[in-house]
Amino acid sequence: MGVKLLFKVEPRPVPLKKMRYLSPLIAAVMMLFSGLIIFSMLGKNPAIAFHAFFIEPVNDFYGLGELIIKASPLMLIGVGLAIGFRANIWNIGAEGQLAMGAVFGGGIALYFNESTSGFVLPAMFIAGAVGGMLWASIPAFLKTRFNANEILVSLMLNYVAILFLSLLIHGPWKDPQGYGFPQSILFSDSALLPVLIEGTRLHAGVIISFAAIGVGWIFLLRSFLGYQLQVSGLAINAASYAGFKYKKMIWIGLLAGGLAAGLAGVSEIAGPIGQLLPSVSPGYGFAAIIVAYVGRLHPGGIFLSSLLMALLYLGGESGQMNLDLPSAVTGIFQGMLLFYLLAADFLINFRFRWKSIPLRQGI
Amino acid sequence: MSADTILNILVATIAAGTPLVYAALGELVTEKSGVLNLGVEGMMLVGAISGFITMAKTGSLFLAVVCGMTAGALMSLVFAILTLYLMANQVASGLALTIFGIGLSAFMGIKYTSVALNGVPELHIPILSDIPILGRLVFSYDILIYLSLLILAGVAWFLYKTRAGTILRAIGESPKSGHALGFSVIGIRYLAVLFGGAMAGIGGVYVAVAYTPMWVEGMVAGRGWVAIALVVFATWRPLRVMVGAYLFGGVTIAQFHIQGLGIEIPSQFLSMLPYLATIAVLVIISRDKNTIRVNSPASLGITYHPENN
Numbered sequence: 001m002g003v004k005l006l007f008k009v010e011p012r013p014v015p016l017k018k019m020r021y022l023s024p025l026i027a028a029v030m031m032l033f034s035g036l037i038i039f040s041m042l043g044k045n046p047a048i049a050f051h052a053f054f055i056e057p058v059n060d061f062y063g064l065g066e067l068i069i070k071a072s073p074l075m076l077i078g079v080g081l082a083i084g085f086r087a088n089i090w091n092i093g094a095e096g097q098l099a100m101g102a103v104f105g106g107g108i109a110l111y112f113n114e115s116t117s118g119f120v121l122p123a124m125f126i127a128g129a130v131g132g133m134l135w136a137s138i139p140a141f142l143k144t145r146f147n148a149n150e151i152l153v154s155l156m157l158n159y160v161a162i163l164f165l166s167l168l169i170h171g172p173w174k175d176p177q178g179y180g181f182p183q184s185i186l187f188s189d190s191a192l193l194p195v196l197i198e199g200t201r202l203h204a205g206v207i208i209s210f211a212a213i214g215v216g217w218i219f220l221l222r223s224f225l226g227y228q229l230q231v232s233g234l235a236i237n238a239a240s241y242a243g244f245k246y247k248k249m250i251w252i253g254l255l256a257g258g259l260a261a262g263l264a265g266v267s268e269i270a271g272p273i274g275q276l277l278p279s280v281s282p283g284y285g286f287a288a289i290i291v292a293y294v295g296r297l298h299p300g301g302i303f304l305s306s307l308l309m310a311l312l313y314l315g316g317e318s319g320q321m322n323l324d325l326p327s328a329v330t331g332i333f334q335g336m337l338l339f340y341l342l343a344a345d346f347l348i349n350f351r352f353r354w355k356s357i358p359l360r361q362g363i
Numbered sequence: 364m365s366a367d368t369i370l371n372i373l374v375a376t377i378a379a380g381t382p383l384v385y386a387a388l389g390e391l392v393t394e395k396s397g398v399l400n401l402g403v404e405g406m407m408l409v410g411a412i413s414g415f416i417t418m419a420k421t422g423s424l425f426l427a428v429v430c431g432m433t434a435g436a437l438m439s440l441v442f443a444i445l446t447l448y449l450m451a452n453q454v455a456s457g458l459a460l461t462i463f464g465i466g467l468s469a470f471m472g473i474k475y476t477s478v479a480l481n482g483v484p485e486l487h488i489p490i491l492s493d494i495p496i497l498g499r500l501v502f503s504y505d506i507l508i509y510l511s512l513l514i515l516a517g518v519a520w521f522l523y524k525t526r527a528g529t530i531l532r533a534i535g536e537s538p539k540s541g542h543a544l545g546f547s548v549i550g551i552r553y554l555a556v557l558f559g560g561a562m563a564g565i566g567g568v569y570v571a572v573a574y575t576p577m578w579v580e581g582m583v584a585g586r587g588w589v590a591i592a593l594v595v596f597a598t599w600r601p602l603r604v605m606v607g608a609y610l611f612g613g614v615t616i617a618q619f620h621i622q623g624l625g626i627e628i629p630s631q632f633l634s635m636l637p638y639l640a641t642i643a644v645l646v647i648i649s650r651d652k653n654t655i656r657v658n659s660p661a662s663l664g665i666t667y668h669p670e671n672n
Contacts, residue, residue, distance in 0.1 A: 090454050092401075142642070146650040151454060151664070152595055153645060155401075156638040159588065167631035286458060293455055328469030328580065335405075335463020339441065342451035342459070349450075 065200025080260025084253030093154025095285025101265025104131025132262020380612025389562025401457030404587025405464020410564025435564020
């Protein structure tokens with residue numbers, strides 16, 4: 001009697017929990033591997049390219065500072081977004097909320113340009129937080145009041161916010177001595193974040209991001225509200241049976257993202273940028289979605305994934321300088337990372353198996 | 364403003380709206396099957412550079428369109444495998460596709476930055492094109508513009524007049540019922556996603572080969588996002604997609620002319636309009652259960668698990 005082997009995909013009886021933590025690692029390794037293949041296809045020596053992309057940018061003190069500077073907005077926004085994502089609230093408007101944070105915070109900096117008061121910087125952050133939350137409250141209000149899809153509304157508002165920032169920089173906030181360039185005046189010292197470590201550009205804004213990791217950890221894993229968000233995301237019916245108010249979850253989920261993105265916006269303009277420009281972010285709001293996802297919506301994971309994503313930004317810049325690659329290569333790596341992660345996540349709930357089926361004897 | 368200027372604005376509007384017609388029609392079919400693909404911008408860019416390279420190497424518009432469509436479809440295949448076979452989240456997969464596509468297109472176009480092409484000639488139909496005004500307004504475009512209208516008619520006919528189109532729409536409303544009736548939900552969605560990719564690809568080709576025949580990194584410049592907005596703005600109806608595309612295209616063209624007229628409206632206000640209008644439409648159709656059910660595919664963005672039936 002013969003046996004026929006069938007390759008079959010079947011659901012796991014119990015989700016494989018360790019795969020949740022393994023799949024980001026698998027994704028990172030696969031991304032590196034694919035990167036090496038791409039480099040060699042371009043006729044670059046993979047070892048040299050690898051060094052230029054992943055080692056060169058961070059092999060000195062200054063480089064490590066740059067890594068943290070880039071990771072800072074990513075981890076901050078990533079934690080904020082994770083709060084919503086856990087409850088299945090898809091805020092993809094962080095890029096716009098960041099821009100609005102920069103508008104509000106930057107407005108304070110420009111208005112109090114003559115001031116040397118120590119209150120300017122805190123006021124900027126408060127204003128930025130308000131700006132980001134106001135912008136996030138639009139999808140929250142439209143979702144809770146009119147049931148409008150928050151994915152689409154928050155997405156559309158990205159462009160409105162970025163255009164609004166551009167409008168201000170091309171108009172009333174333009175530097176009159178800027179030779180016509182679309183940029184604001186440079187912020188005065190009282191509106192700039194102090195540098196933390198001599199010899200780097202590491203600014204005090206990163207403290208907020210590190211604090212966000214801690215606060216996010218307590219909120220998500222040790223508070224009742226965090227638990228309610230999680231249950232709402234996993235089983236909406238169970239959550240409403242338990243009396244958790246979903247509308248409240250929507251507000252919290254979106255406002256948390258807006259708050260984080262707004263703060264990140266102020267951190268950027270008061271830190272590395274030092275003025276308002278038409279573009280204050282190279283897509284941190286979108287990249288933070290990948291960061292949150294790769295970090296498994298867990299603050300610890302988000303911390304690690306933000307460092308990896310930051311390294312990809314630096315690698316892109318270094319590749320542009322040393323290997324003549326366009327800096328957009330960063331996007332290829334970031335995209336691949338998420339592709340591989342999403343694919344590997346399949347193995348949490350499913351498995352591949354060879355099934356042997358006994359063949360029927362001849363008739 | 365002279366009659367000639369108005370005519371020029373109208374003609375330019377049609378050209379500006381055409382990439383949106385293509386990309387939004389593709390996204391419309393994808394969304395009608397219940398899948399939300401946020402990767403349009405990335406697919407358009409990869410389609411654009413693929414078509415551009417082909418055009419630069421061969422000079423054949425036909426090959427450029429074929430390559431652009433194939434490239435767009437291949438990009439959407441990645442998305443399809445992730446979301447349909449591996450059941451990954453559609454929002455995350457779509458965003459990854461856009462980020463990936465922006466990078467990939469820049470990468471493919473390294474050697475073509477600022478290379479210029481000849482563009483696509485406007486058709487000249489004897490007699491018809493020579494009619495005053497009407498000839499210019501109706502019979503003076505390049506062939507890709509006419510093709511977009513042909514595809515528009517085809518999509519409208521397919522969705523509402525054919526059995527296959529009805530099945531596709533039914534699956535977008537209730538994949539479970541479709542499955543129970545014996546239709547392959549996943550198979551049909553694959554085709555819908557691939558069609559969306561191919562259309563985004565040709566939309567990209569139009570931008571890079573006909574509209575501004577020169578390669579610049581990221582030159583699709585947000586049109587992919589506008590196309591997604593447009594599908595919502597048009598409440599998932601093909602004819603309204605066309606009207607919306609020309610409206611949104613007109614907004615772009617208006618920016619160039621409004622300053623010339625001495626009207627003090629910052630161009631950014633005009634650029635915001637498509638997004639604000641889309642939010643307004645979304646609010647209007649979402650606010651009660653009946654209008655949302657009539658207007659949008661019920662299963663949009665929700666992952667379909669065949670095992671749960």
